Amino acid sequence: MSVEKDTARARSPFKGMGIKLDTAIARGLNRITGAALAPYQSAIVRIGFSLTFALYLLREWPHRLELYGTTSPWGFDLAHRLVASNHAFTVLLWSNDRLWFELVYHGTIVACLLLLVGWHTRTMSLLFMVGVLSLLNRNVLLGDGGDTLIHLMASYLVLTRCGQVWSLDARRRARAATSVGDGSNAMSVTLWAVCGAGLALAELTGFADIPLRWVLILWTLWLVQALWFWAVRSRFTEVRALCDVVANLVHNSAMLVIAAQVCLLYATAGWYKIQGPRWQDGTALHYPLHLNYFSPWVSLSQALDSRSTIVTLITYGTVFAQVAFPFALLNRRVKNVLLAILITEHATIAVICGLPFFSMAMVFADMVFMPTNALRWVGAKVSAGRDRLTRRNRRSKSPPRTGVRARV
Template structure:
């Protein structure tokens, strides 16, 4: 009994004491923002027909549907072409800034608003990956996804170095963004733009209030009771959202696999054959014909797809098997992107799969990227010789330490005030964090 109680207490301490999976959340932040950004850029010439005034799904039809289901979209606030262009431009801009990790908390909110506004405006546009992106954009708001591989992490690190030299560090951009965010939110609420479903408006207001509280509490001395309490709450929210993301990915694969088992074409091993002969899903007809002409390959892919999707949720506690199936699923989605012409669906699913990648692999990947950047020629942005010195190979630092709550400064101010540097390569407890809640 004492052993069980000790195990439970350790689990509670881990969930409340640290934001788990900093590298995994950074990867899904980069993955989903890049997916949405590439989609918006590809559809830039057709944006008005898809989501704007020229769409077959007119503003009046969208308004009637939204009045019935209460979905959130900023495009319903006005039917003018100028407003549509502003929303589309903000969606592109927020994707770029979230990808770079600049003011990640605020940008994750704007990213969610952009995704929901465009997708809910024209609900019939998409290929399945939009559903994943729709959900993940909401979950990302609740995570601390800018602790590594972001401009926020670099700003916090430079702030720590400046304070170590005795300099005073002030953040003016964060409070300004918070003030603008609050003004716009209040104006839209009073104008009736939040009269639909309560979920998104409540989330927007909750994030705005939390950012303000985080900034105020972040000024308190480290170790004070308010800061400790806020750290615990923030860690619980982050870890809970991360668990939901993982559960969502498992649910997608489990339901897809079990539904496939019930289909006769999947049972006889021929299901993959038929989409390869649809013109809409054949961007490379010669490649599709070559695959469809090999009966053994069709059978192996059909049965292999079902086996991997059904088995994956049950392999999460076995590191080796899980990693093998994870590689197989990512490869499968890459093949789908090429053979069936569904690149954004595949990118969205690969980004969701990335939450299960081992931390050790992600750190090696980051270090490879750092070494590659150091080898860039002098004068090239980010190159090793860009500052006049010899190329310097650096390793990716661990996640930032300090306050677990981002104020208007998006984490930089609170973390800077802690007086601590970044965590070393061994994680917060001196041993490498191998995975998000599971051994990897």
Template sequence: MSVEKDIARTSSPFKGLGTKLDAAIARGLNRITSAALAPYQAAVVRIGLSLTFALYLLREWPYRLDLYGTTNPWGFDLAQRLTASNHAFTILLWSNHRLWFELVYHGSIAATLLLLLGWHTRTMSILFMVGVLSLMNRSILLGDGGDTLIHLMASYLVLTRCGQVWSLDARRRERTATPPDGCDRVSVVLWILAGAGLTLAQVTGFAELPWGWVLILWGLWLSQALWFWAGRRRSPDARALLDVVANLVHNAAMLVIAAQVCLLYATAGWYKIQGARWQDGSALHFPLNLHYFSPWTALSEMLDSRSIMVTAITYGTVIAQVAFPFALLNRRAKNVLLAILITEHATIAVVCGLPFFSLAMIASDMVFLPTNALRWGGARVAAAWDRSTARLRRSKGPGSRDENRRVTI
């Protein structure tokens, strides 16, 4: 009996451990399937990336033909030979006609701006991805590093439910009380046009798509059809199942985006450690003396004249990049390093003349911003919008038709 009591006494700390573990697993599964996590972070990444790409396309608009179009030094035949070997996706190589290029370029601008506003984000995110991949893969010699990041993030963004907040979709759902991803008329029209265009391109032989991309594009098209089918049948079980799958995909994509940013900083930091110029603290001296990276010569010379500052920034950059993935284990440390890295990218945009690289990095970093900070910022923007519209209504006078109309975002 004493032996049995000793065994019971030694095993008592583990009593109920299996039940607690099962409960924890159940809570975790319920959390990742019942809701799309980090909706504000997904929205700010959507806004940041689309704003960056839109500004880039608008800035390069006068030079679009030389960069991506028919007068590109990287000729049509060279681009076709390259994509045939690396199987990169670009619809610009379906035709060498200028009309087709203009349609793709301006269509990419339109899709990017609509994604920025959050108008039918499910469809616009796919068109945004197609536009980004088509332009970036057409001329691989262009870019400053930010293009590669946008290339990756555009593919991940398709899998997220990035229009749940801070979007025209969210405002429409609030006004009409429609469920997320509902089958409104505009969504159905866009879905029909997309399917008809893809079918026509394949049947006529105009499109040259690898089988992998054929499956991806038609799979995305059919997934939207499932939402329409569930909406028309008004089946709560079907919608619940689709919501669970969509939440899982969204949460996995947000995890991949966060992991991508961590991998980027970790590899950049550890590669810098191996460089002799980063070890002796003089790495910053060289870009400050390159004409290509010195749009403000006086500012570059002022920074370079202070060797202590050059050394401190060089070592600080390496420390911040290497430490950032580990800082995620502590909220305060993460927020401090995140502020340092965002400040660093903003400085690079000004000092080195790399605004789009810096904007792409800052937009990706925002996936780690605290939800309370994002909501506070959104509330301030909404309040500023209300004040501006109120002043506009007052300037129209008391007889204006929209005197009592309240505009909300």
């Protein structure tokens, strides 16, 4: 009887499937915990959104007080009521003093620029998130849709290891030839200590009015940073390995959430457009071309609107691209084609409709799905151009030769 059972097991078509399944699961776990995936994609998100928000703040610098400051029509009391109802986070409501507003506004610009170049990205990503939330939650009546995406991406970037490539942190690690974590130098510890001291001082003096959940979030991030510093300096290799695995897992999960966010954005936008009668009859593009707010180049808008066939094709093509994009991720070639179409569409919106920052936010969000080889190629071209420019500057600054040739 036992011989027959053994023979049946040997002839079973499912023999070895359990071992293969276990091997596949082990490979998958090793992949998502052994390294921070999509380093170039996370870097382009960091660079793109910090650049977009920095340019937006610089453009609105002459009108900053009317938009988010002490002379805003959305007054201090109205903002307090709204924040009390939706439990949003903003440090601008801690004080109605202009000096405090100027400090937050210009500090956010500095955080954007430092995150852009990748200087201590772990701390700068947190300060960038605080600045973005503080300004956007101060006056929720402003924005054109891109601010919502910046709001979300700023929160996600805190959880990523976005300084692995194309950053000053990566250059510093390469020079130091470190092989564990991001390194921990005196400046990192100083920034961590200053942030913790500032948060503690704001709470103890009663200056800060922070909701309880945001108190827990900020102090948890501060303590995680302390744990990372200790793990990097620890003599226990197991602790360092465990912290590195957790950091990789959190990073990969955050990148997955960013990709899902972009897919959800396009899916909802496309399906809502399908339900609109103007999108169904192909005339939706006609109406914004006749609004002064969306027509910075009137002649260009009129030239485009005069061709009804092009208007219809763009209207239907927009709906098709947005609805099909999440499904196109199943095929790499189709995904790349639709990605190029969507990026071209947003670039066109930036010019024709006068929405540069909305288009920039959407383009940099789309670049999460860019092929790694394409991003590497772009990075190599930028590095080559920078090196060429640096060499030219060095040659122009070098003193001319004044030696006298000897006569023969």
